[in-house]
Amino acid sequence: MIIIYGIKETLNPIKATLSDVIHASLVAVLGLPEDKRIQRFMPMDADNFYYPSDRSAQYTIIEINMMEGRTIETKKALIKHLFTSIESTLGIKPIDVEITIHEQPKHCWGFRGITGDEANTLSYKVDV
Template sequence: MIVIYGIKQQLNPIKKELSDVIHQCMQEVLGFPEDKRAHRFIPMAKEDFYYPGGRSDAYTVIEINMMAGRKVDTQKALIKTLFQNIEEKLGILPVDIEIIIQEQQPYQWGFRGMTGDEVNDLKYKVNV
């Protein structure tokens, strides 16, 4: 699951395109299938969204929640691919993007009536 935060006036007009870019990166780096998109957008009022100095109103936070198992190099490749593709396709500078990867053990995920460590039919690999 991916949660994206930003100022609503900046985030709302680009939600579809940003979701497409994020998903393309997940497919390219992690091998996600086309139908594995779970994005949640949290557009916020400017007065509720504090961010570090030196950033513009385009400042966007992307939290990626996933089952543990990806190698450090794979996670770093995902972050760098996101920075590059978001800048290239949406014009948001890397200084205005914050990416956080949060990993949880497979047994801490619940979907389709079971926990992640019980699933044996995923269409992608976790240990990449």
Template sequence: MGQIKIYGVKDKLNPIKERVSDVIHSCMVETLQFPPDKKFHRFFPMDKENFYYASGRTEAYTVIEVSMFEGRTIEVKKQLINLLFERIKMELNISPQDIEITIFETPKNNWGIRGLPADELTLNYKVNI
């Protein structure tokens, strides 16, 4: 399971939301072996005056937060991060300097999905990879 939150300046983020979502999801499917139909993305387009960022960043600055079940190896998480940087640069022309990615992992028992604690669900994909 994964929930993705994407934050950015609305004038830059809104026109490319669908493409950003597709790029992120392709990376999740490839590295984490997510099923292609498991896409849970939330966008937070912000007014420029409400989105502060460090010098050296542009208005394309985007924050990606990935919440997921714990269980992936460090190597797999690094592959995800590196693939996100690569594909966002290649497909959206956003510099890695303008991307920040954070992965939050929690035990399945901390998730409630489809009326059950997630540790009681039968999943159609692997978590421990």
């Protein structure tokens, strides 16, 4: 699951494109299926979104929640792919984007009535 935070006046107009960019990165780097898009946008009032003084109103936070299993190299490749794609598509400089990856053990995920460690019919690999 991906959660995206930003100032609503800046984030709302680009949500659809940013969603496409993020999803394309997940497909390209992690091998997620095209139909596996789980994103939540959290557009915020400017007075509730504090950020460093050297950032612009385009400042965007992307939190990526996923089951553990990807290598360090894969996670770094995803972060770098996102920075590059966001800048080339939306013109948002890397200084205005912060990305965190939160990994949880597979048994801490629940979907389709089972836990992640019980899932053996996923259409994509977690250990990449």
